[in-house]
Amino acid sequence: MNQMLKKGAATLDKLTRWAGPYASLVQLLLVGLVLLSLSRAGLVAWQWGRVSATGIVGQVMLQGVRADLILLGYFIVIPLVLAPLLAYQRTQRLWKAISVGWATFALIFIVFMELSTPQFVMQFDVRPNRLFIEYLSYPSEVIATLWNGFRIALVLGVGFTIFLGVVIYRLMRDASAHATVWRPLKMLLVWPLLVLLVAFQIRSTLSHRPANPALFALTGDSMVNSLIINSPWSVLTALNSMSDEANSSEIYGKYPHAKVVPTVKSAPWLRDLEFTSAELPTLHRQVAAMQRERPLNLVIVLEESLGATFVESLGGLPVTPELEKLKTQGWWFDQLYATGTRSVRGIEAVVAGYGPTPARSVVKLSLAQQNFYTLALGLGKQGYHTEFVYGGEAHFDNMRGFFTGNGFQKVVDRRDMTPVFEGSWGASDEDLFDKSLERLKLLHDAKKPFFSLIFTSSNHEPFQFPDGRIDLHDTAKQTVNNAVKYADYALGRFIAQAKKEAYWKDTVFLIVADHDNRVYGDSLVPIKKFHIPGLIMGADVQPKRIQTIASQIDLAPTLLSLIGVSSEHPMIGRDMARDSETPGRALIQFDNYFAWLEGPSATILRPGQTPLRGDYDYATGVMTPSTVAPDPVLVDKAMSHVLLPSILYREQRYKLPR
Structure with a gap:
C-alpha cells in the first residue's frame, strides 16, 4: 500500500511540478476529475437500463466532466484568492499546509457525497439534494434510521470514506512535498491569468448565461439527469436555494x-x-364542461413581458394591433392579473395553477423538481405528448430541469433551431414560431393528442429584433414599445399560419403574458402593472368577453375543461368554462407584499405588520390607501391563499396520487 502511494504521489508530482506554488490546486483538479468520473461511470453501469434507454450515454459522461469542472473550479477559487498573500518563500510552510489541507478536505467531501449517492438514489431516485441537507437537522432520527435499516451500507460508507480520506491526505501531502515557490514577480504575473481561467471554468460557457444544474437536464428521466451532475454540486446548489x-x-x-x-x-x-x-388536501375531481369524443390538443403561447401596458383596449399603448384583431375571435379577458413579476412566477401559475408566495418560484426550488403537478404531468397521464419550445437556452431559470422532471417529455430550444435572426436572448420570435409550426405539424401527423408550451423572448432587454418587419412606434429601434410591436407581429403571423393547418380545428390556443415588462408605481402594490392580456381561441371556441376579475391560476382549469379532459388535480383555480360571471379575485405577489384583489378592495399583507386595505379604481389603475381596517373575511382569504402554496410545497402535497 505504501509503495503504491509513493508511486502515485511521484507521478502526481511529475505531472504538476510545473505549477510551482499552484501545484496543490492542479492536483485537486486532476484527482477530483478522476474520482468524479469513476463514480459517474459506476452509477451509469448500475443504472444502465435507464441510462441507455435515453440514448445519450456519451453525453452523460461528457457533460458530466463539464459539471465536475464547475464544481472543482469553486473549490479552487478559495486557495487561489489567498495565493498573493501567502505563496512566498517566507510563508511557504503555511501556504502548503493551507493548500494541501483544503484540497484534501474538498476531495474527502467529494468522496463522502459520491459514496452516499447509491443509497440516496435507491431511496429517492435522484442524487442527493435538499432532502439530504434537511435530514441533517434530525441527527437522532437519521442515525437511528441508518443504523436500523442500512447498517451495512452505513458502516462500509463511513469506513471507506475514512480510509480514502487517509489515502488522499497522504497522496496530496507527498505529491506536494517538492513543490517549488516562484519568485514573487512570476507568481503575481501568473495569478491573474489563473483567476480568469478558473472563472471561465466555473462559468463553463460563452453564452448569455453561465451554466447551472438545469443546463444538464437533457432527458425526461430525472434520475438520469441527476447522474450528469455530481452529488457535491447537487447538494451545494440545494443548500444555496434553501x-x-x-x-x-x-x-x-x-x-x-x-x-x-x-x-x-x-x-x-x-x-x-x-x-x-x-393526504393531498386540494386534490379534487374536475369534470370538463365540454364533453368530447376525443380531447382536443392544447397550445399555450406565453408572451414575455406583454402587459396591459401595451394593449390599447386595456388602457395601454397601440403597439399590439395583431392581438387587437385576434381578441374578437375567442375568449378575451378584460381583467386578468399576473401573480408576480418574473417569468418563472408566470410559468408556475399558468402551467401548474400554483399560487404565489414570497419565496422564489417553485420552478427554481428543489422540492418541486420531480412529481410536482403541471398540466404536462396531468395530460401525460391522459396519453398526451407534451413539450416545451423556447427560442433561448432552456436551462435559464431552471426551466429545463423543472419541466423535464414534471411531465414535459421533450424540450426544444435554441440549439434545435437555425434562426434567421438571433439576439442576446436567443432566436427571434419569428424563428421560434416557425419551429413551433414545424413541431405542431409533426405532432398532429403522429395522430396523438399534444400539449405544447411556447415561450417567447424577443420582448426582453436589449430588445433586439430583425429589421423591416414593423413600422417603428419609437424613432430609436431598440425600445420596449418597438420590441412589443415586433412580438405582436410575430404572434399574428404564427396564428395566421396555424389557422391554415389541419390541427387548428382540433386545438385550443391560449395567448397570455407571463407578466408586464416592468412593475413599478408609487402604490405599496402597483396592481395596474399586474394587469395582463389573455385570449383563448381555436377549435370551436366562440367569441366572448370575460369581464370578471381573473388570475393566471384560473387559466389551467379552464383549459382542461375546454379541451374536454376530466381529471383529478390539485389546482385551486376557477373553471371559467363553467362560470365566468361570478365575481372573481386576483392573487398578486410584489416583493414581500401579497395583495388579495376582490371587488373594489385590495387587502395587502405586509411582513411583520398588520394588513392594510386599499381602494382600487379599475378605470384609472390607481389604488388609494384606506383609513378603514380591511375586512377580516378578506384577510382570512389572503392569509389562507398565501400560506397554502408554502404548505403544499414544503409537505410535497401538490402532486397526483401514485
Whole structure:
C-alpha cells in the first residue's frame, strides 16, 4: 500500500511540478476529475437500463466532466484568492499546509457525497439534494434510521470514506512535498491569468448565461439527469436555494393552519367539488364542461413581458394591433392579473395553477423538481405528448430541469433551431414560431393528442429584433414599445399560419403574458402593472368577453375543461368554462407584499405588520390607501391563499396520487 502511494504521489508530482506554488490546486483538479468520473461511470453501469434507454450515454459522461469542472473550479477559487498573500518563500510552510489541507478536505467531501449517492438514489431516485441537507437537522432520527435499516451500507460508507480520506491526505501531502515557490514577480504575473481561467471554468460557457444544474437536464428521466451532475454540486446548489426558501409566507404573521384549507375550499368554484384525498388536501375531481369524443390538443403561447401596458383596449399603448384583431375571435379577458413579476412566477401559475408566495418560484426550488403537478404531468397521464419550445437556452431559470422532471417529455430550444435572426436572448420570435409550426405539424401527423408550451423572448432587454418587419412606434429601434410591436407581429403571423393547418380545428390556443415588462408605481402594490392580456381561441371556441376579475391560476382549469379532459388535480383555480360571471379575485405577489384583489378592495399583507386595505379604481389603475381596517373575511382569504402554496410545497402535497 505504501509503495503504491509513493508511486502515485511521484507521478502526481511529475505531472504538476510545473505549477510551482499552484501545484496543490492542479492536483485537486486532476484527482477530483478522476474520482468524479469513476463514480459517474459506476452509477451509469448500475443504472444502465435507464441510462441507455435515453440514448445519450456519451453525453452523460461528457457533460458530466463539464459539471465536475464547475464544481472543482469553486473549490479552487478559495486557495487561489489567498495565493498573493501567502505563496512566498517566507510563508511557504503555511501556504502548503493551507493548500494541501483544503484540497484534501474538498476531495474527502467529494468522496463522502459520491459514496452516499447509491443509497440516496435507491431511496429517492435522484442524487442527493435538499432532502439530504434537511435530514441533517434530525441527527437522532437519521442515525437511528441508518443504523436500523442500512447498517451495512452505513458502516462500509463511513469506513471507506475514512480510509480514502487517509489515502488522499497522504497522496496530496507527498505529491506536494517538492513543490517549488516562484519568485514573487512570476507568481503575481501568473495569478491573474489563473483567476480568469478558473472563472471561465466555473462559468463553463460563452453564452448569455453561465451554466447551472438545469443546463444538464437533457432527458425526461430525472434520475438520469441527476447522474450528469455530481452529488457535491447537487447538494451545494440545494443548500444555496434553501436560503431563499426561508422567506416563506409565515412572514405575514401567525395564522392558524387549520383554517387555511377550509377557507380556500370555500370559494364558490370549489365548495361543491369532490375532494378525493386526505393526504393531498386540494386534490379534487374536475369534470370538463365540454364533453368530447376525443380531447382536443392544447397550445399555450406565453408572451414575455406583454402587459396591459401595451394593449390599447386595456388602457395601454397601440403597439399590439395583431392581438387587437385576434381578441374578437375567442375568449378575451378584460381583467386578468399576473401573480408576480418574473417569468418563472408566470410559468408556475399558468402551467401548474400554483399560487404565489414570497419565496422564489417553485420552478427554481428543489422540492418541486420531480412529481410536482403541471398540466404536462396531468395530460401525460391522459396519453398526451407534451413539450416545451423556447427560442433561448432552456436551462435559464431552471426551466429545463423543472419541466423535464414534471411531465414535459421533450424540450426544444435554441440549439434545435437555425434562426434567421438571433439576439442576446436567443432566436427571434419569428424563428421560434416557425419551429413551433414545424413541431405542431409533426405532432398532429403522429395522430396523438399534444400539449405544447411556447415561450417567447424577443420582448426582453436589449430588445433586439430583425429589421423591416414593423413600422417603428419609437424613432430609436431598440425600445420596449418597438420590441412589443415586433412580438405582436410575430404572434399574428404564427396564428395566421396555424389557422391554415389541419390541427387548428382540433386545438385550443391560449395567448397570455407571463407578466408586464416592468412593475413599478408609487402604490405599496402597483396592481395596474399586474394587469395582463389573455385570449383563448381555436377549435370551436366562440367569441366572448370575460369581464370578471381573473388570475393566471384560473387559466389551467379552464383549459382542461375546454379541451374536454376530466381529471383529478390539485389546482385551486376557477373553471371559467363553467362560470365566468361570478365575481372573481386576483392573487398578486410584489416583493414581500401579497395583495388579495376582490371587488373594489385590495387587502395587502405586509411582513411583520398588520394588513392594510386599499381602494382600487379599475378605470384609472390607481389604488388609494384606506383609513378603514380591511375586512377580516378578506384577510382570512389572503392569509389562507398565501400560506397554502408554502404548505403544499414544503409537505410535497401538490402532486397526483401514485
